[in-house]
Structure formats: C-alpha cells, structure tokens
Amino acid sequence: MKTTVGELNPPQRILMAPGPSLVDARVYRALLAPVVGHLDPEFLRVMDDVQAMLRRLFQTENQLTFPVSGTGSAGMETAFCNLIELGDPVIVCVGGHFGARMAEMAARAGARLERIETTPGTHIDPERVRAAARGQRMRLLAIVHGETSTGVLQEIAPYREIADQCGALLVVDAVATLGGMPLAVDRERIDVCFSASQKCLSAPPGLAPFTASPKIEEALRQRKTPVTSWYFDLTTVMKYWGQERTYHHTAPISMIYALREALRLIEEETLPVRWQRHQRNHQALVAGLEALGLELLVAPAHRMWTVTAVKVPAGIEDAKVRQRLLNEFNIEIAGGLGELRGKIWRIGLMGNTATQANVLLFLAALEEILQEEGFRLASGAGVAAAEQVYLRAAAAAGKPA
Amino acid sequence: MKTTVGELNPPQRILMAPGPSLVDARVYRALLAPVVGHLDPEFLRVMDDVQAMLRRLFQTENQLTFPVSGTGSAGMETAFCNLIELGDPVIVCVGGHFGARMAEMAARAGARLERIETTPGTHIDPERVRAAARGQRMRLLAIVHGETSTGVLQEIAPYREIADQCGALLVVDAVATLGGMPLAVDRERIDVCFSASQKCLSAPPGLAPFTASPKIEEALRQRKTPVTSWYFDLTTVMKYWGQERTYHHTAPISMIYALREALRLIEEETLPVRWQRHQRNHQALVAGLEALGLELLVAPAHRMWTVTAVKVPAGIEDAKVRQRLLNEFNIEIAGGLGELRGKIWRIGLMGNTATQANVLLFLAALEEILQEEGFRLASGAGVAAAEQVYLRAAAAAGKPA
Numbered sequence: 001m002k003t004t005v006g007e008l009n010p011p012q013r014i015l016m017a018p019g020p021s022l023v024d025a026r027v028y029r030a031l032l033a034p035v036v037g038h039l040d041p042e043f044l045r046v047m048d049d050v051q052a053m054l055r056r057l058f059q060t061e062n063q064l065t066f067p068v069s070g071t072g073s074a075g076m077e078t079a080f081c082n083l084i085e086l087g088d089p090v091i092v093c094v095g096g097h098f099g100a101r102m103a104e105m106a107a108r109a110g111a112r113l114e115r116i117e118t119t120p121g122t123h124i125d126p127e128r129v130r131a132a133a134r135g136q137r138m139r140l141l142a143i144v145h146g147e148t149s150t151g152v153l154q155e156i157a158p159y160r161e162i163a164d165q166c167g168a169l170l171v172v173d174a175v176a177t178l179g180g181m182p183l184a185v186d187r188e189r190i191d192v193c194f195s196a197s198q199k200c201l202s203a204p205p206g207l208a209p210f211t212a213s214p215k216i217e218e219a220l221r222q223r224k225t226p227v228t229s230w231y232f233d234l235t236t237v238m239k240y241w242g243q244e245r246t247y248h249h250t251a252p253i254s255m256i257y258a259l260r261e262a263l264r265l266i267e268e269e270t271l272p273v274r275w276q277r278h279q280r281n282h283q284a285l286v287a288g289l290e291a292l293g294l295e296l297l298v299a300p301a302h303r304m305w306t307v308t309a310v311k312v313p314a315g316i317e318d319a320k321v322r323q324r325l326l327n328e329f330n331i332e333i334a335g336g337l338g339e340l341r342g343k344i345w346r347i348g349l350m351g352n353t354a355t356q357a358n359v360l361l362f363l364a365a366l367e368e369i370l371q372e373e374g375f376r377l378a379s380g381a382g383v384a385a386a387e388q389v390y391l392r393a394a395a396a397a398g399k400p401a
Numbered sequence: 402m403k404t405t406v407g408e409l410n411p412p413q414r415i416l417m418a419p420g421p422s423l424v425d426a427r428v429y430r431a432l433l434a435p436v437v438g439h440l441d442p443e444f445l446r447v448m449d450d451v452q453a454m455l456r457r458l459f460q461t462e463n464q465l466t467f468p469v470s471g472t473g474s475a476g477m478e479t480a481f482c483n484l485i486e487l488g489d490p491v492i493v494c495v496g497g498h499f500g501a502r503m504a505e506m507a508a509r510a511g512a513r514l515e516r517i518e519t520t521p522g523t524h525i526d527p528e529r530v531r532a533a534a535r536g537q538r539m540r541l542l543a544i545v546h547g548e549t550s551t552g553v554l555q556e557i558a559p560y561r562e563i564a565d566q567c568g569a570l571l572v573v574d575a576v577a578t579l580g581g582m583p584l585a586v587d588r589e590r591i592d593v594c595f596s597a598s599q600k601c602l603s604a605p606p607g608l609a610p611f612t613a614s615p616k617i618e619e620a621l622r623q624r625k626t627p628v629t630s631w632y633f634d635l636t637t638v639m640k641y642w643g644q645e646r647t648y649h650h651t652a653p654i655s656m657i658y659a660l661r662e663a664l665r666l667i668e669e670e671t672l673p674v675r676w677q678r679h680q681r682n683h684q685a686l687v688a689g690l691e692a693l694g695l696e697l698l699v700a701p702a703h704r705m706w707t708v709t710a711v712k713v714p715a716g717i718e719d720a721k722v723r724q725r726l727l728n729e730f731n732i733e734i735a736g737g738l739g740e741l742r743g744k745i746w747r748i749g750l751m752g753n754t755a756t757q758a759n760v761l762l763f764l765a766a767l768e769e770i771l772q773e774e775g776f777r778l779a780s781g782a783g784v785a786a787a788e789q790v791y792l793r794a795a796a797a798a799g800k801p802a
Contacts (some may be wrong), residue, residue, distance in 0.1 A: 003668030031432040073650040077632045228629045229479045249474040252607030267404030282609030332438045
C-alpha cells in the first residue's frame with residue numbers, strides 16, 4: 001500500500017510574525033548532520049559548544065545554562081515549577097499575553113500570587129510594583145523583558161532593585177529579545193532567564209535556552225517538596241547537562257545541531273552588530289508605518305526593536321489584510337491576542353528576518369493592500385521614509401546603504 | 402570576530418542502541434522544508450496529515466491524537482500529570498527503568514501509589530497485579546509495553562482486564578514498541594498510549610506521539626483541580642491540535658515535518674510488513690548471539706523484537722567492548738541501567754536500524770572484539786546462525802534472501 005499522504009511541500013514564507021523567524025541556510029544544513037546517540041562522546045562535545053555559546057549569548061558565567069527540550073513556554077515552565085513551592089509569595093508583572101502566561105504558571109505551581117497588571121500596550125510602571133512589594137518578603141519577581149503580544153519593552157534595572165528590596169529572585173522572560181536587543185544576565189543580576197530558539201536566534205522552534213544563577217542552584221537544594229514535573233526538574237536535568245552527563249531524557253539531537261549553528265552565526269556577526277541591525281530595521285519600519293499614516297500601539301520610549309505593534313486603521317479588516325499579505329506576497333505577520341484581537345498587527349523583525357529587504361518589501365506590500373482596501377495614504381511614502389533611515393544610518397557609519 | 406566554535410561534524414554512526422535509531426534520508430530531507438508559522442494554513446494541513454497518520458499507526462479513532470512537543474518522557478508526563486489528582490489510587494507496574502520513571506511521575510502528580518515490582522529482566526506476572534488491585538477502585542493502571550531497559554515485553558490484554566475489574570484507566574508506554582511490534586490502541590482498549598519519535602519511527606528525537614480515548618476527554622472535564630503543568634495541559638494543548646487550532650505554544654515545526662515523513666515511510670511499508678521485519682531481524686540477532694555462546698537476559702516468551710538484552714560474559718569488560726564497537730566500527734549499542742549496569746548490553750533494532758546488514762555487521766564486529774578480549778567462541782558462528790534465519794525466512798516466503 002502506498003500512503004495517501006502527499007509529499008511535504010510547505011511554501012517559502014517571509015516570516016514577519018513574532019516568531020518563528022527566517023532560518024539561515026546554514027542552520028537548515030546543520031539539521032542534516034547525522035543523528036548520533038545522546039551519550040555519544042561526539043554529542044557531548046556538541047553540548048559543551050552549545051552551553052559555552054549560550055553563556056556568551058546570555059552574557060553569564062552561570063554553570064546552569066542549557067536549552068530546555070521544548071519550545072519557549074517549556075523554558076518558562078522550567079523556571080516556575082522549579083522555583084515555586086506551595087504558598088510562596090510571588091509577584092508577576094502582566095503587560096500582555098505572556099505576562100499572563102507566567103502568572104498562570106506561577107498559580108499552577110502553587111504561588112500566593114500578586115499580579116501587577118497594565119493595559120496591554122502600555123508600560124508597567126515599576127513604582128506600582130515597588131508599592132505592591134513594600135514591606136513584604138517575596139520569593140520571586142517575574143517580568144517579561146519584551147512582551148511579544150504588545151511590543152512593549154521593560155527595563156530590567158528597576159525590577160532588580162525591587163527584587164533586592166523584597167528578597168526576591170528575579171525571573172526574566174527574554175523569549176522575544178535575546179539575541180535581538182541588549183540583555184546581560186550577570187551584569188543585570190538576573191537569577192533566571194529563558195528564551196526560545198525560533199525568535200531572534202533564527203533556529204527552528206523546539207528549544208528554550210535557559211540560564212539560572214548559582215543562587216538558584218542553592219534554592220533548588222533548599223526545596224522542601226519535590227518539583228511536580230519530572231521532565232522539567234532542573235536538579236536531574238542538570239545531571240545530563242552538567243559535568244556528570246548522566247542520562248535524563250533523550251536530547252532532541254537534530255534541534256541541538258540547529259541551535260549550535262544558529263549560535264555560531266550570532267558569534268560571527270557579534271552581539272553589538274546584531275543588536276544594531278535589529279534597532280536600525282525597527283527604526284526604518286516605524287518610520288515607514290508612520291509615513292503611511294498608521295499609529296503605533298506603544299509609546300516611543302517603551303518599544304521593542306524586535307516586535308512592532310501597529311494599530312489596524314478604522315474601516316480596515318485585520319484578518320483580510322493579513323490573509324492578502326500571506327496569499328499575495330507570502331508574508332506572514334500576526335494579529336493581536338486577547339483584547340487586542342482585531343485591533344493590531346504585530347510585525348516581527350527577528351534574527352534573519354531583520355533585513356532592509358524585508359522591511360522595504362513589507363512596507364510596499366502593506367501600502368498596496370491598504371490602498372486597495374480603501375485606506376487613504378500617500379503612495380510610496382512608507383518605503384521612502386524607511387529608505388531615509390537606512391541612508392542616514394549608512395552615512396553615519398561612512399558606508400553606502 | 403569569528404566564532405571559536407568549529408563546524409558541526411558528527412560521525413555517521415550505526416545506531417544500534419535502543420534509540421535514537423537510524424534516520425531515513427527522506428526524513429532528513431523533510432527537515433529542510435522551509436519553516437512556516439505555527440498557524441499558517443499550510444501548516445494546519447501538515448498537522449491534519451500527522452494526526453491522521455498517527456491514528457492509523459496507533460490503530461485508533463481517538464480524536465485526541467497528536468505529537469507532544471517534547472521527547473518520549475514528555476509524553477509520559479503528559480499522561481500522568483493530566484490524569485492524576487492528589488490522592489488518586491494508582492498502580493504502576495515496574496519492571497525496569499521506565500516503569501520506575503512512570504511510578505516517579507505518578508508520585509509527583511500526587512498519586513497514592515502502588516508499585517508492583519519485578520526483578521529487571523523478568524516478566525511481571527499479571528496475577529500479582531490482579532491480587533494487588535482486588536477489591537479496590539483504582540484511578541489508573543500503568544504498564545510499559547516494551548521495557549527499553551531490559552527488553553521485556555508485557556502483553557496488554559491481562560492488564561486491560563484487571564483495569565476493568567478495578568475501574569481503572571489503562572495507560573500504556575509504547576515508547577520502544579510503537580511501529581516495531583503489534584499494538585492496537587482501540588482493539589486493546591488502551592485509554593492512553595504514548596511513544597517517541599526516535600525509536601521504531603526512525604525520526605530524530607524531540608516528539609512524543611500521544612493518543613487518549615474519549616473517556617480521557619471526559620475525565621479531564623471532571624477534574625477538580627487544574628493540571629499543575631501548563632505546557633502539558635491536554636485541555637488547552639488540544640485546542641491547538643483540535644478543531645479550534647487556537648494558539649497554545651509554538652509547535653516544533655521542523656520536527657513535525659520530519660515526523661510526517663517518517664510516518665509516510667511507515668505507511669508505504671505497511672505495519673504488518675514492518676512488524677515482520679522487526680521480528681525477523683530480532684530472531685536473527687538472537688540466533689547469532691546464542692551461537693556465539695552468549696546468554697540472553699529475557700526468557701524467550703517475553704522478549705521484545707526491538708530491544709534485545711544480552712548478558713556481558715564473565716571476564717569481559719562491558720564499557721570496553723562498547724567503546725571498541727563505537728571507535729572501530731562506528732556501532733553504538735547501550736549498556737545496562739541501574740542494577741543492570743555493567744551486566745548487560747542492549748541492542749536496538751528499531752525502524753531503519755532493523756536490517757539484515759546491520760545485524761550481520763554487528764555480529765561480526767562483536768565476534769571479533771570478544772575474541773580479542775579473550776572470550777572463547779567459534780569464529781563465524783554468530784553470522785552463520787543469523788544467516789540461517791534469513792535464509793529460512795526467505796525460503797518460507799518463496800523469495801531469495
């Protein structure tokens with residue numbers, strides 16, 4: 001019997017949603033490296049490489065640094081299920097979908113939960129968090145560095161200070177920022193930080209880079225109850241990713257090959273150059289969107305470079321525009337989540353997606369579709385405004401654009 | 402700055418440990434298909450294909466059938482964390498490392514746990530389980546179909562009967578058997594069954610095929626407390642893998658491409674032919690090992706076809722032989738776990754690894770190394786005995802070997 005299921009033939013999209021982002025040809029090629037056993041001495045060397053590069057990426061000396069065998073949310077769950085015991089007082093800052101996910105995980109882990117919420121798209125004022133924490137001892141304070149669902153960036157420093165004041169461990173979700181915006185785990189004294197392979201690292205989805213400070217290792221030893229999850233239990237997972245290299249679960253070998261190559265590409269580009277590339281492309285995108293007469297969701301001071309949220313103009317149908325971008329231009333962007341559904345578009349410029357060519361093509365495509373959908377705009381204005389950003393950046397660097 | 406980390410260059414091993422197994426060239430090629438978004442209409446079709454093929458593989462009509470975004474143990478954890486609430490009475494049959502892992506997960510999920518243990522390498526007598534369950538109402542009865550750590554196969558039927566008697570849901574770990582040995586979820590009335598991508602399916606590690614009966618969907622609705630894990634919570638995961646296709650977490654796109662191709666290969670071969678291939682190669686391996694004068698760990702009636710455990714002969718050093726197989730022949734096999742460490746070798750003949758060529762090469766290599774290590778055996782006896790099995794099988798089928 002031949003199977004009735006046809007050949008795999010997915011389209012070549014331009015991935016401008018907030019993840020997955022475009023994957024480099026070298027990363028695809030790494031997926032072809034032959035699978036070896038998870039305890040093969042050659043694979044142990046691959047693990048060493050990946051851990052060393054993740055430490056440089058997170059800018060940390062943390063021994064406990066490795067990719068969790070799951071997508072970004074698996075990294076998030078690893079943080080919460082390991083650090084929280086029943087009744088632990090926990091503050092979670094909720095500025096959107098992923099802050100809310102952290103609060104949900106903290107609650108399931110048994111936390112006595114204090115949620116500090118803000119209207120999605122607005123910045124969380126650290127002073128509100130400070131006031132909520134005042135006079136209390138907290139186990140943990142959790143904040144999303146860049147909220148993928150809104151495009152809002154939160155500075156780490158004030159949260160570190162508040163965490164210090166209430167004796168809390170600081171957990172930072174860097175899913176949408178690590179590798180795309182400055183973040184330095186040791187210098188900013190972050191206790192736990194996690195990310196995802198398919199955002200600014202431009203590997204396929206399936207791994208969650210994770211790092212935890214020596215203070216966390218001590219906290220794990222002090223736990224009174226076992227971690228409910230076996231799969232995410234750091235104490236045993238780290239026997240595999242630590243010096244013992246004791247079998248815990250079979251590592252996702254091919255995905256780790258892909259991550260290794262993605263990390264090599266980042267080291268070749270260097271972090272400062274990569275951050276600057278993300279900033280420049282974000283600035284060009286913003287200039288273009290504003291020149292088209294569109295309004296950004298987030299105030300200028302609080303914008304991420306890697307995810308930009310723009311309001312769907314009145315009279316324009318969100319889903320139809322996204323569908324046309326996909327069908328006519330092969331461009332994927334995302335809509336809003338929760339209460340922002342139908343109200344915003346989210347454009348990801350992450351990793352390999354963050355290029356001048358993608359920004360210009362996207363602006364041109366959006367311009368054309370919006371005009372056809374009856375939105376009044378000045379033809380070519382978006383592309384022209386973006387080009388000015390690139391030209392100014394090139395002039396400042398003394399190079400042609 | 403160029404990175405100091407060199408090109409990825411893992412060796413081409415012959416993977417004869419109990420997973421990962423050898424990956425087909427077509428499956429590697431599927432990994433090269435361009436990553437698309439996890440809500441892309443083209444990807445939703447890929448999900449449909451994978452779910453339809455998984456249902457045929459599990460031989461089930463279960464709607465709730467999908468690959469968990471993690472390795473085999475993630476499938477195991479999905480079963481236990483969703484089905485158990487604090488204090489639920491649970492019986493877990495422990496015949497080795499993976500039975501023990503199930504017991505550990507059940508305990509962490511809050512079960513009032515009854516462990517039925519047996520010496521690793523021996524079969525669990527269902528009558529002992531029946532006696533332990535007698536007169537009690539049980540929430541769940543869990544059994545490993547093929548215990549990867551010992552090579553012991555357990556028949557499902559008696560456990561279904563016992564589960565019926567005590568009103569328990571039947572959970573079956575088919576990590577090392579699905580796709581390699583007969584298993585029919587609906588006919589055998591298994592409530593939850595899970596497996597792993599890198600064993601008899603011959604995809605890379607990173608996904609856990611999972612299926613649950615409609616009774617489980619009802620059980621989930623009846624839960625009094627939320628599932629502790631957010632990542633593995635079936636109720637929400639299934640909104641993504643169910644008809645709603647609502648975002649839960651980003652699916653590991655490339656891995657799902659690979660699984661899809663591996664499942665297509667299985668459908669092309671057909672399950673009966675594939676099972677027979679595993680049986681025949683196992684028989685040849687056993688004949689060869691016995692002809693070398695080696696002793697199998699498991700009694701003939703209880704042997705898996707996919708993992709064969711053979712005792713390390715007296716005077717031979719376990720690790721040295723495995724290291725020589727790896728270094729001189731590029732063949733990976735596994736040692737024993739726990740109390741079997743140093744005492745057995747485990748040979749996996751799973752998926753693409755289960756071929757005549759691999760069996761003959763392995764026997765020849767083992768023969769040579771054992772002789773050099775001072776074990777007295779009749780040269781060529783292992784290969785000759787295995788060849789007889791292939792010749793008899795070919796004659797019975799009326800074909801040349």
